[in-house]
Amino acid sequence: MPELPEVETIRRDLEKEVVGRRIKEVDVKGKRSIRRHKSAPEFKKNLEGRKVASIRRAGKYLLLGLEGDDVLVVHLGMSGQLLRSKSLKEPLNRHTHVVITFTQGGQLRFVDPRTFGEMFVTSLGELDAQVPELAHLGFDPLDEVMSWTRFGQMLAGRHVGLKTLLMDQKFVAGIGNIYSDEILFAAGLRYDRYSDSLSSQEIRRLYRSMVETLSEAVKARGSSLADEQYRDLYGETGDYQGQHQVYDREGKPCRRCRNAVVRVKLNGRSAFLCEHCQI
Ligand SMILES: [Zn+2]
Numbered sequence: 687m688p689e690l691p692e693v694e695t696i697r698r699d700l701e702k703e704v705v706g707r708r709i710k711e712v713d714v715k716g717k718r719s720i721r722r723h724k725s726a727p728e729f730k731k732n733l734e735g736r737k738v739a740s741i742r743r744a745g746k747y748l749l750l751g752l753e754g755d756d757v758l759v760v761h762l763g764m765s766g767q768l769l770r771s772k773s774l775k776e777p778l779n780r781h782t783h784v785v786i787t788f789t790q791g792g793q794l795r796f797v798d799p800r801t802f803g804e805m806f807v808t809s810l811g812e813l814d815a816q817v818p819e820l821a822h823l824g825f826d827p828l829d830e831v832m833s834w835t836r837f838g839q840m841l842a843g844r845h846v847g848l849k850t851l852l853m854d855q856k857f858v859a860g861i862g863n864i865y866s867d868e869i870l871f872a873a874g875l876r877y878d879r880y881s882d883s884l885s886s887q888e889i890r891r892l893y894r895s896m897v898e899t900l901s902e903a904v905k906a907r908g909s910s911l912a913d914e915q916y917r918d919l920y921g922e923t924g925d926y927q928g929q930h931q932v933y934d935r936e937g938k939p940c941r942r943c944r945n946a947v948v949r950v951k952l953n954g955r956s957a958f959l960c961e962h963c964q965i
Pocket residue numbers: 940941942943944945960961962963964
């Protein structure tokens with residue numbers, strides 16, 4: 687599932703390629719992707735003829751501001767891709783559910799094999815009611831600078847394992863399974879350390895690791911796993927997977943100490959860690 691670095695990579699690409707363009711036509715091929723709308727014509731009517739005025743990211747959501755005060759919300763779900771197509775003649779992927787054609791040429795295509803992703807248009811005023819998760823979203827580690835003392839107070843206010851807390855979207859926005867493991871390795875902390883047990887040095891290390899890991903991953907344009915389902919706007923895979931220290935590296939030598947990386951079960955998911963480097 688795309689996390690903050692992947693969604694931020696797509697946001698930056700959309701800023702370059704889509705903001706300022708006017709939507710000429712919308713073609714809906716898969717209704718599940720626009721399931722919040724009563725019908726495909728209703729979804730189309732909200733978009734056709736309008737200009738994309740802005741793009742921002744909230745957690746793992748992409749919010750394309752339209753002229754007026756409506757917003758096109760995109761969530762990629764497990765396997766969604768937004769792909770820029772320069773030519774209308776490029777063949778459609780068979781999992782293409784929505785095609786947006788711009789007046790100046792080119793298209794934006796929403797491809798989603800597993801159909802957990804979605805797109806819908808709403809007004810800014812209705813946004814929080816439509817996506818309650820957005821109303822309660824935690825701080826954004828890339829957009830918001832926070833003092834480590836404030837971060838320490840937030841950690842101390844909870845009594846929960848660090849991986850679970852990092853993945854809690856109400857605590858911090860945009861972090862999932864991959865980056866929580868990578869951040870905790872960089873910080874030298876175990877997934878099950880309680881948030882209120884950290885020394886001030888550990889709090890600083892965790893904060894720094896979170897910001898640095900996510901920034902590096904954005905620089906490398908995100909992580910594409912073996913299924914290669916994450917693609918950027920140009921259909922390219924990310925490069926950060928080659929820099930993963932522990933995620934999906936069970937049994938492989940830790941890049942720091944050469945002991946084997948282990949995998950443990952946690953709430954029905956896996957956590958990967960080096961038991962020598964993380965305490
Ligand atoms: Zn190690």
